[in-house]
Amino acid sequence: MYEEARSAAVPGAVLWRAGGPGGGSGGMVLPDGCMDLLWVDGRLLVAGTDTRPHPAGEVPGGVFAGIRLAPGTAPALLGVPAHVLRDRRVELAELWPAREARRLAGLVGAYGDPRAGLEELAARRAAAAGPPDPVTAEVVARLRAGEAVAAVAAAVGLGERRLHRRSLDAFGYGPRTLGRVLRMRRALALARSGMRYAEVAHAAGYADQAHLAREVRALAGTTLSAYTAGSGSAGAGPSTYEGSVGAPGAASEGANSETPQPSGSRTTA
Template sequence: MYEERASRAVPGAVLWTAEPVPGRAAPVLPDGCMDLIWADGGLWVAGPDTRPHTTGDVTAARFAGLRFAPGTLPALLGVPAYELVDRRVPLAELRQVRPGPGFATDPAGALEELAARLAAGAPPPDALTGAVVACLAAGRSVAGTAAAVGLGARQLHRRSLAAFGYGPKTLARVLRLRRALALARSGMPAAAVAHAVGCADQAHLAREVRELAGTTLGAYTAQGVLVPSGANRETPVPSGSRTTA
């Protein structure tokens, strides 16, 4: 079972809980986000992905997590995102944080309290990060995004590595993948999806999905509704069974 709601502690973050369903695991797909995860007593950081992952790095009977908007968690951790790309790392390796007793009874609530403490000691959010994501998600080119946020191409690349873990071109591809998968889940035909997300043609979209997600649109949608769940950020559940808090 999977449930999620908007975080009350961190703007733009999503609080989720999940209990994996035996036999229904799926790879973690790139989404541009990073997660802070509680898994059976351990705290983990899921870094930004550039490829599909299995769930073997973090296993548990129950999960709770905070999924942070692209570019926001590295500032709270004080660690550049490029150091965490395609990794699942114990939080203790990055920050000296002791889990409070609340994790035993209310891990979701305890995660929000922990995130609030991290945010209180971090610098203010960088408005440029959100502007970059908004531009790329809207389909702007890397050059157009750099001009829109007032940076040179090299500056944008350097800032993107620290905030997102990869350069703006890769981030744009990941955000486009997210849009494409969401449209495919809604029932839109593949050719229409390719046009809607700005791919040159359906073959271009197929290559992008294969390279970033390791699957095809048809195979992806055949699994049912896929919802993010942190350590396993794309857990398939039967269509219509998702519960949102």
């Protein structure tokens, strides 16, 4: 079982939960550019951005709740650069004092729905961190629109090397990788809608259908046909169970307007 809803308190974030028989087992979590803060059976964890698919069951647990944070927004809340968490799922106690992490896990668990506790925690951290970096948001928007990295760098007034360094801190990897991930997410969403693959390739900005197939295989570890065949049973979760550790889907434009499933997204393909 997976379900999600947009956060009313944290701009661009998506709240999700997964559970039932097997908890978070089964399926794969696909890259989506997001990071997730998770509550898993009374523990708080963080799922970093991904460069490859991850087994949804790599974090053991029966009940998962999460808040999937829009690309580039999590580092300010967590106090660590995104590249430190790339392709990792770690206990919050590894990033913050263990006593504080346990206290916060207890507070989140005290809510009838742990998602509400995660939302409150994230909102407080966001308020303390101050306004989000407008450059980061513009980079995401331009890459999502398919602009080339050189054009993005020029538009935000940064050299490509400096943009790359800032992207490592904000997204966990460089702008080219983020652009590839966002383009793939859009392609998967289009394919899931029933669009023909050749049309998907053109609409998402790939050179041709073969290029699309190579990118999906490289980033998602599957084929479009296998993905679309399994997406019906996987649900439209976020990108975070992608997002991250649990199971995320396609709810918000900020966190993942083009995320067919959780955080990452989850697919049975």
